[in-house]
Amino acid sequence: MPDIKFSKSVVFINSAVPLVLLGWDAYHNRLGANPLEFVTHTTGTLTLVFLVLSLAVTPLRKLLGLPWLVQLRRMLGIYAYFYGCIHLLCYIWFDKSFKFGEIWQDTFKRPFIFLGMLSLFVMTPLAITSTNQMVKRLGGQRWNRLHKLAYPAAIAGVLHYYLLVKADTRIPVSFGIVLALLLGYRILNKFFPSATQRIPARNLKVSKSD
Amino acid sequence: MLIKKDDDVKSSEITDEKLYHGRRKFIRGAILAATATTTGLLYRKLAVPSREKSNADSAKSNDGGKSAGSGYLTPEGEAANKFEDITNYNNYYEFSTAKDGVAEEAKGFVTRPWTVEVSGLVHKAKTFDLEDILRLSPLEDRVYRMRCVEAWSMVIPWLGFPLSKILEQVEPMSGAKYVKFITLFDPKRMPNQTESILPWPYVEGLRLDEAMHPLTILAAGLYGKMLLPQNGAPLRLVVPWKYGFKSIKSIVQIVLTDKQPNSTWSDVAPREYGFYSNVNPQVSHPRWSQASERRIGEWGRRDTLMFNGYGNQVAQLYSGMDLKANY
Numbered sequence: 001m002p003d004i005k006f007s008k009s010v011v012f013i014n015s016a017v018p019l020v021l022l023g024w025d026a027y028h029n030r031l032g033a034n035p036l037e038f039v040t041h042t043t044g045t046l047t048l049v050f051l052v053l054s055l056a057v058t059p060l061r062k063l064l065g066l067p068w069l070v071q072l073r074r075m076l077g078i079y080a081y082f083y084g085c086i087h088l089l090c091y092i093w094f095d096k097s098f099k100f101g102e103i104w105q106d107t108f109k110r111p112f113i114f115l116g117m118l119s120l121f122v123m124t125p126l127a128i129t130s131t132n133q134m135v136k137r138l139g140g141q142r143w144n145r146l147h148k149l150a151y152p153a154a155i156a157g158v159l160h161y162y163l164l165v166k167a168d169t170r171i172p173v174s175f176g177i178v179l180a181l182l183l184g185y186r187i188l189n190k191f192f193p194s195a196t197q198r199i200p201a202r203n204l205k206v207s208k209s210d
Numbered sequence: 211m212l213i214k215k216d217d218d219v220k221s222s223e224i225t226d227e228k229l230y231h232g233r234r235k236f237i238r239g240a241i242l243a244a245t246a247t248t249t250g251l252l253y254r255k256l257a258v259p260s261r262e263k264s265n266a267d268s269a270k271s272n273d274g275g276k277s278a279g280s281g282y283l284t285p286e287g288e289a290a291n292k293f294e295d296i297t298n299y300n301n302y303y304e305f306s307t308a309k310d311g312v313a314e315e316a317k318g319f320v321t322r323p324w325t326v327e328v329s330g331l332v333h334k335a336k337t338f339d340l341e342d343i344l345r346l347s348p349l350e351d352r353v354y355r356m357r358c359v360e361a362w363s364m365v366i367p368w369l370g371f372p373l374s375k376i377l378e379q380v381e382p383m384s385g386a387k388y389v390k391f392i393t394l395f396d397p398k399r400m401p402n403q404t405e406s407i408l409p410w411p412y413v414e415g416l417r418l419d420e421a422m423h424p425l426t427i428l429a430a431g432l433y434g435k436m437l438l439p440q441n442g443a444p445l446r447l448v449v450p451w452k453y454g455f456k457s458i459k460s461i462v463q464i465v466l467t468d469k470q471p472n473s474t475w476s477d478v479a480p481r482e483y484g485f486y487s488n489v490n491p492q493v494s495h496p497r498w499s500q501a502s503e504r505r506i507g508e509w510g511r512r513d514t515l516m517f518n519g520y521g522n523q524v525a526q527l528y529s530g531m532d533l534k535a536n537y
Binding site: 018036 | 250253294407506
């Protein structure tokens with residue numbers, strides 16, 4: 001039985017590494033010629049990375065028969081929201097200097113900005129309801145249904161990235177492919193559950209006749 | 211079951227009790243350190259702009275170009291950007307689509323021998339050796355603003371000569387109305403040309419009067435030294451009142467025509483990039499506004515200037531034209 005507290009600390013520390021390195025590089029003025037753009041871009045990418053990681057938990061735990069992986073999922077989701085908020089702050093501060101009138105205009109005039117805002121907007125109730133208390137308040141079924149919003153959040157995030165690129169769409173497309181696989185797994189799992197998951201021996205129901 | 215005899219294990223080999231109790235802590239610490247290091251290395255590989263490598267290059271230019279300006283100012287008194295920034299933040303997809311990756315990928319790009327063929331509607335078509343081109347006219351320092359369509363900008367101290375000098379050499383015919391430019395196509399030397407990110411070779415065009423304008427130059431140097439590959443060596447166009455992508459790099463061919471030439475970005479996304487592409491804060495790119503820009507080296511944003519601040523010299527070229535329709 002894995003030590004879940006330790007596993008969580010491994011995830012916590014590793015997820016903070018990019019932020020620490022960003023700060024370290026910023027302090028040493030090593031963020032390139034356009035540091036504000038670099039921070040904005042990197043935090044955006046990290047948001048997508050953590051969204052994808054959090055969506056990879058369920059396929060992995062079912063395919064590998066490791067149910068305890070689900071206990072790491074909340075931290076991954078919170079990190080996605082965390083990096084997403086920093087990314088939004090970069091836009092509001094560095095690009096728009098807190099001019100909220102312009103930001104409002106941008107959101108409805110520029111599809112890629114709208115999609116980015118949508119993604120973070122959708123992730124907010126997920127972050128708020130991530131606590132154990134909230135799970136109890138909503139009840140498992142309602143909570144699960146609410147948290148399916150992670151799917152549109154991720155899709156909007158990938159589209160946001162795809163639409164802002166000028167010509168080299170390789171990275172957003174790669175994210176899209178990975179996301180398609182992770183979402184596709186859920187569709188497959190619904191219709192072919194025995195094929196897509198490995199049930200750990202101790203969870204197998206042993207019929208009474210044995 | 212094998213029961214060890216007492217003298218099989220020396221007492222000195224017995225693990226120290228403190229270590230024994232702390233073994234799990236040790237293992238956990240080792241796992242944390244190993245994973246964090248791996249994550250860090252992965253991040254470094256994928257994210258960090260390779261600024262370190264440029265230090266060798268910046269040492270070569272006169273004062274290192276370390277201080278912004280180093281004496282190079284626009285007529286309006288703006289200081290040139292640092293050499294290190296100008297040579298490590300480039301849109302040159304032939305080498306890399308990462309602005310901070312072009313310098314590394316373009317290292318070693320061979321620019322000699324180099325020829326430029328000038329042909330089309332001219333009386334005296336000629337293929338020039340680079341050395342001949344550089345002798346046509348004394349090279350001058352031209353400190354220009356460069357505004358990228360992506361809404362960032364720099365001040366760049368080019369070293370070049372007016373494009374008109376080379377066009378006069380070939381004597382354009384009276385029917386010539388446009389000038390087309392073509393970049394080198396050689397996937398062996400420009401590795402990204404094996405990927406179809408843009409249709410290669412890169413092409414651009416100007417109206418003849420824009421090409422003959424005194425501001426339009428062919429640049430062969432930067433900060434008083436020959437151009438580095440990432441800046442378009444050995445010869446590139448600079449049209450400072452238009453978005454940067456019009457200033458085509460590593461030119462091998464110039465053709466005088468009577469029909470408006472196509473240009474690569476217009477071909478790729480005609481609704482976003484037009485033939486004229488004059489810097490214009492009132493005409494937004496479909497996906498973002500062009501009203502402001504980030505000057506590299508500054509923290510705030512600046513208002514974008516009509517014609518990138520060169521309106522008093524070029525506005526007359528477009529009098530009567532609808533610049534929204536002719537974006």
